[in-house]
Amino acid sequence: MDARHNGGHDGLELVLLPMVLMRDFSTDHAMLSINTATVRKQGDLLEIIEACARHGIRAISPWRDQVATVGLDAAVKAVKTHGFQLSGYCRGGMFPSDAAHAQEARDDNRRAVDEAKALGAVCLVLVVGGLPHTSRPGSAVSHDLAGARQQVEDGIAELLEYAKPAGMPLAIEPLHPMYAADRACVNTLEQALDICDRLDPARTGALGVAADVYHIWWDPNLYRDIQRAGRERLLAYHVCDWLVPTRDMLTDRGMMGDGVIELRKIRQAVEAEGFSGFSEVEIFSELDWWKRPMDEVLRTCIERHKSVV
Amino acid sequence: MDARHNGGHDGLELVLLPMVLMRDFSTDHAMLSINTATVRKQGDLLEIIEACARHGIRAISPWRDQVATVGLDAAVKAVKTHGFQLSGYCRGGMFPSDAAHAQEARDDNRRAVDEAKALGAVCLVLVVGGLPHTSRPGSAVSHDLAGARQQVEDGIAELLEYAKPAGMPLAIEPLHPMYAADRACVNTLEQALDICDRLDPARTGALGVAADVYHIWWDPNLYRDIQRAGRERLLAYHVCDWLVPTRDMLTDRGMMGDGVIELRKIRQAVEAEGFSGFSEVEIFSELDWWKRPMDEVLRTCIERHKSVV
Numbered sequence: 119m120d121a122r123h124n125g126g127h128d129g130l131e132l133v134l135l136p137m138v139l140m141r142d143f144s145t146d147h148a149m150l151s152i153n154t155a156t157v158r159k160q161g162d163l164l165e166i167i168e169a170c171a172r173h174g175i176r177a178i179s180p181w182r183d184q185v186a187t188v189g190l191d192a193a194v195k196a197v198k199t200h201g202f203q204l205s206g207y208c209r210g211g212m213f214p215s216d217a218a219h220a221q222e223a224r225d226d227n228r229r230a231v232d233e234a235k236a237l238g239a240v241c242l243v244l245v246v247g248g249l250p251h252t253s254r255p256g257s258a259v260s261h262d263l264a265g266a267r268q269q270v271e272d273g274i275a276e277l278l279e280y281a282k283p284a285g286m287p288l289a290i291e292p293l294h295p296m297y298a299a300d301r302a303c304v305n306t307l308e309q310a311l312d313i314c315d316r317l318d319p320a321r322t323g324a325l326g327v328a329a330d331v332y333h334i335w336w337d338p339n340l341y342r343d344i345q346r347a348g349r350e351r352l353l354a355y356h357v358c359d360w361l362v363p364t365r366d367m368l369t370d371r372g373m374m375g376d377g378v379i380e381l382r383k384i385r386q387a388v389e390a391e392g393f394s395g396f397s398e399v400e401i402f403s404e405l406d407w408w409k410r411p412m413d414e415v416l417r418t419c420i421e422r423h424k425s426v427v
Numbered sequence: 428m429d430a431r432h433n434g435g436h437d438g439l440e441l442v443l444l445p446m447v448l449m450r451d452f453s454t455d456h457a458m459l460s461i462n463t464a465t466v467r468k469q470g471d472l473l474e475i476i477e478a479c480a481r482h483g484i485r486a487i488s489p490w491r492d493q494v495a496t497v498g499l500d501a502a503v504k505a506v507k508t509h510g511f512q513l514s515g516y517c518r519g520g521m522f523p524s525d526a527a528h529a530q531e532a533r534d535d536n537r538r539a540v541d542e543a544k545a546l547g548a549v550c551l552v553l554v555v556g557g558l559p560h561t562s563r564p565g566s567a568v569s570h571d572l573a574g575a576r577q578q579v580e581d582g583i584a585e586l587l588e589y590a591k592p593a594g595m596p597l598a599i600e601p602l603h604p605m606y607a608a609d610r611a612c613v614n615t616l617e618q619a620l621d622i623c624d625r626l627d628p629a630r631t632g633a634l635g636v637a638a639d640v641y642h643i644w645w646d647p648n649l650y651r652d653i654q655r656a657g658r659e660r661l662l663a664y665h666v667c668d669w670l671v672p673t674r675d676m677l678t679d680r681g682m683m684g685d686g687v688i689e690l691r692k693i694r695q696a697v698e699a700e701g702f703s704g705f706s707e708v709e710i711f712s713e714l715d716w717w718k719r720p721m722d723e724v725l726r727t728c729i730e731r732h733k734s735v736v
Contacts, residue, residue, distance in 0.1 A: 303645075
């Protein structure tokens with residue numbers, strides 16, 4: 119039996135294989151990327167970039183609001199000066215809206231593609247949005263979840279027509295089901311991959327997924343769907359940890375190793391498909407890591423990247 | 428096309444059909460059941476039973492700790508005196524444990540079956556447990572999610588051997604994925620139904636699911652899996668609502684109509700399969716409903732049962 123095809127019920131082979139198949143992260147942090155939301159409260163994007171450079175970090179993934187604060191040109195210049203790679207750009211999406219807000223959603227997403235392109239990101243991450251009135255505030259209240267999901271798919275299809283000629287891959291990020299109403303109504307890899315298969319059946323690389331362990335670790339079909347995604351669809355890999363208890367639904371993510379997610383097992387599965395990109399740390403932590411000095415957070419990310427990711 | 432086979436993307440037929448297929452709840456509350464956790468802070472089980480009787484409610488679903496507080500005999504007597512039906516008994520489960528706590532889990536679950544039988548419940552609801560150390564405190568720490576899931580299935584298989592001769596159906600309740608680590612590692616109807624199919628392939632009625640809208644409303648495969656469950660596997664139906672924002676992961680459930688769940692659409696799907704049982708209200712609400720007088724909560728449950736469930 120090929121352990122890559124093992125859904126996880128028979129743990130023996132999966133325990134033995136990682137040493138063989140996984141990249142060795144233990145000696146350096148060359149494959150670490152910092153999602154800049156992880157230290158968003160400690161400084162602006164330029165300060166974060168300086169700090170990452172100080173710690174020998176080679177890659178980041180910035181957020182649009184952070185770029186806007188310092189200005190796109192300054193952000194591009196800082197990224198190029200330090201030779202940073204961008205493991206992603208956060209974020210496009212928020213597709214569901216009422217008719218009055220459809221143009222806003224369209225224009226906003228095209229600008230996100232342009233910015234990602236200017237910054238040289240490997241993909242634009244899509245947080246697809248929940249119901250119309252939460253996704254695009256001001257939209258009429260709707261509880262039509264299937265309708266919102268259809269709007270998401272239509273919105274991605276349309277954005278793909280813009281992003282593909284621009285050479286900017288779109289990475290659908292399935293978000294944890296607890297965000298289905300207000301952040302993203304794409305909640306499993308299966309659902310994201312179904313969209314990918316319909317909109318990009320040729321697996322061209324123009325459309326794929328951002329696999330964030332925080333959102334998908336619980337999924338009974340996780341290993342099946344990582345395999346289904348394969349190399350062409352795996353555009354980004356995000357890590358943090360799930361704390362028990364979790365005290366806040368949005369801003370209580372844990373540092374890798376402090377929670378219950380089987381990080382090694384998931385990375386092994388992703389790398390078994392040929393994923394060779396960065397391991398991007400994305401932690402929203404109002405109660406803990408956002409309160410600590412930036413250098414301490416980055417040092418800890420590096421340590422945990424080596425020891426538990 | 429048969430709208431029952433419609434996954435929800437084409438809403439037209441689903442909008443037209445409910446009037447035809449659904450039971451009419453608008454004129455009375457004969458099919459309302461109160462899960463007694465909904466008013467657990469306002470009185471003990473005997474007081475809750477008195478209050479439900481006062482409001483013409485015919486069915487309840489009590490929790491084991493509430494029964495234990497007043498004593499099983501007194502609970503049985505109160506239920507029989509008022510002629511209540513029990514739409515379920517909460518709860519068996521918490522199967523994952525280390526070896527030292529396996530006997531405790533086994534004995535505890537058999538007692539739950541005995542109590543459910545004494546009370547005349549239509550099923551014992553199973554909240555299956557998360558990782559061993561959260562499911563059975565004192566167990567060694569483990570992050571092996573696949574292993575926990577295997578322990579759940581093994582535990583249900585063993586309990587079924589005890590419950591089946593006793594005539595007590597077991598209802599696996601998939602819990603929202605946000606509880607995967609600490610309350611239940613069965614998180615979708617699909618996963619619960621896979622277990623049912625393996626352990627009760629003949630669909631005898633001895634094993635099925637408790638479908639609680641709070642846990643499953645977000646699932647992209649919801650309507651497919653309600654249909655897959657069918658009449659034989661649909662043992663209980665629970666309602667409340669998902670609030671936006673949700674301020675606490677455990678105790679901020681909403682009253683029906685106050686959130687975003689498409690209650691009518693889901694009940695229509697459940698009833699289309701032949702479900703004819705009670706609609707059980709189960710609301711954990713530290714911030715709101717647990718603070719209000721019991722009579723006000725029950726009155727509101729009745730009103731919303733008629734108007735939005």
